[in-house]
Amino acid sequence: MSTPSLHFNAFVWPNGYHESAWRVVPDDVRGVLGLPYYAEIARTAERGLFDAVFLADNLAIAEYRTAHLPQTQFDPVAVLSALAAVTTHIGLVGTGSTTYAKPWELARRFATLDHLSGGRAGWNIVTTITPLAAAAFGEAEHLGHADRYARAGEFVDAATAVWDSWDDDAVVGDREHGTWADRDRLRTPRFHGEYHDLEGILPFPRSPQGRPVLVQAGQSAPGMHLAARYAEMVFSGPKSLESAVDFRTRLHAQAAAAGRDPGLVPVLPALMVTLGGTEAEAKAKAKRLEDLASPEFRWQNALYTAGLDPDGFDPDAPLPAELWSGPGSVSSRAEQLFEAARANPGAPLREVALHVTGGAGQFHFAGTPEQLAAMILEWQDAGAADGFTIMGSTLPYELTAFVDHVVPILQREGRFRTEYTGATLRAHLGLPKPKAR
Ligand SMILES: Cc1cc2nc3c(=O)[nH]c(=O)nc-3n(C[C@H](O)[C@H](O)[C@H](O)COP(=O)(O)O)c2cc1C
Structure with missing residues (x-):
């Protein structure tokens, strides 16, 4: 059997994924607030035949971030709807929170995007790490990790019932008898769960x-349990090839145990890339970004991504032990910080934070296109990945380099498509269209 075609997803972030990106790119610093910025990235990814572009969502930002990074957290579905108009094939994946959205309204927003884009929408299901979202949404408290995930599974079931509320052939358009849609082909959802209630068709x-x-x-x-039950594309943030293999193997075993075909659960690890004509050039570009990185940002961001409010902490004191010594379910980001605190007892937070990587991915590749292509093939062959979520360290620059120099190598190797063969995101991923239940 030949090796399946790789899948690529372009992570869109202001000026690039590296925290120093905005300081090195030559563009107007406010350019990231306009549609042309997003349109150029989406069109470049589409020229490279990527499966999708992806927009993250952070529902509330800690104010320290405004000092260090461009802030452009628009509503992802609004941006993707605009991108639907300037692209034709590429998938449009946006993030939506199961903790702060309501299933019916979220189902409606993503189904709208699916209609307007001709079947290119994807929903990145998140439970929202930052507790600051609670105040923004008028909630008394941010739910704990375990509670958020308990609600998430039921949320997906509820949203699915809404998406399934019309049969595919419900619109008959019978002008003669005046029947636009056949009412008998509606399946009114009546969902009454432990956390979510809804009734009513889309x-x-x-x-x-x-x-x-x-x-x-x-x-x-x-x-992982949620992903194994529902996900049709999975992002991961592995530290190494070994941990990526381990994650994908465990996830696929869980998907199989849940009665699903693991072949329909592609895993696309997050990978930050910096490319150069020579390895030395790429490494110099990556070093310049690293040299500009702010230690102040680092400790604040380590707290924020762990779901803690940096304003409540002293960077020159150790992380309070009651945070990391107790039992209980915490996010994997928090676990990373707590592990670093345990391993460096008494060390000030500033120093502990140096052991924690801040963003979605934990891997920064810097090298030539040939080296990156070789790494991608090695990871696919080892069972670590079905493709990658490509995070250009600067955007659109590193994405453009990837499309122009890495994609052709993968195509020559017969590992990546040379044209789109379908028009929907499901078609790109080789996923069937689900029947209305
Ligand atoms: C590529 C990638 C993108 C992510 N995008 C978001 C996002 O947009 N919003 C968000 O709240 N979390 C996002 N996350 C975080 C995950 O949803 C998840 O919370 C995190 O990986 C920790 O896993 P855990 O919640 O199971 O501990 C992202 C993670 C990765 C690897």
Whole structure:
């Protein structure tokens, strides 16, 4: 059997994924607030035949971030709807929170995107790490990790019932008898769960993909459980080839145990890339970004991504032991910080934070296109990945380099498509269209 084609997803982030990106790119610093910035990235990824572009969501930002990084956290579905108009094939994946959205309204927003894009929508299911979201949404408290994941599974079931509320062939358009849609082909959802309640059909027919593609990035035990049950594309943030193989093997075993075909659960680890004509050039570019990185940002960000408010901590004191010594389910990001605190007893937070990587990925590749292509093939052959979520350290620059110099190598090796053969994100991923239940 030949090796399946790789899948690529382009992570869109202001000026690039590296925290220093905005300081090295020559563009107007406010350019990231306009549609042309997003359109150029999406069109470049589409020129490279990527499966999808991806927009993250952070529902509330800690104010320290405004000092260090461009802040452009628009509503992802609004941005992707605009991108639907300037692209034709590429998938459009946006993040939505199961802790702060309501299943019916989220189902409606993503199904709208699926209609407007002709079947290219995907939903990255997140439970939202930052507790600051609670205040923004008028909630008294941010739910704990275990509670958030318990609600998440039920949320997906509820949203699915909404997407399935019209049969695919419900619109009959019978002008003669005056029947636009056949009422008998509606399946009114009546969902009454432990956490979510809804009744009522979607206010428009079933979308081209039936259901948007379900994406998940949870790395903890409950996160992986959710992904194994529902995800049709999985993001991961492995530290090494070995940990990537381990994650994908365990996830696929869990998916099989849940009665699913693991071949329909592609895993796309997050990979930050910096490319150069020579290895030395790429390493120099990566070093310049690293040299500009701010130690102040580092400790604050380590707390924020662990779900803690940096304003409540002293960077010159150790991380309070009650945080990391107790039992209980915490996010994998928090676990990374707590592990570093345990391994460096008494060390000030500033120093502990140096052992923690801040973003979605933990891997920064710097080298030539040939070296990157070789690494990608090695990871696929080892069972570590079905493709990658490519995070250009600077954007659109590193994405453009990837499309122009890495994609052709993978195509010559017969490991990546040379044209789109379908029009929907499900088609790109080789996923079937789900029947309305
Ligand atoms: C590529 C990638 C993208 C992610 N995007 C988001 C996002 O947009 N919003 C968010 O709240 N979390 C995001 N996350 C975090 C995950 O949803 C998840 O919380 C994290 O990986 C920790 O896993 P856990 O929740 O199971 O501990 C992302 C993670 C990865 C690897």
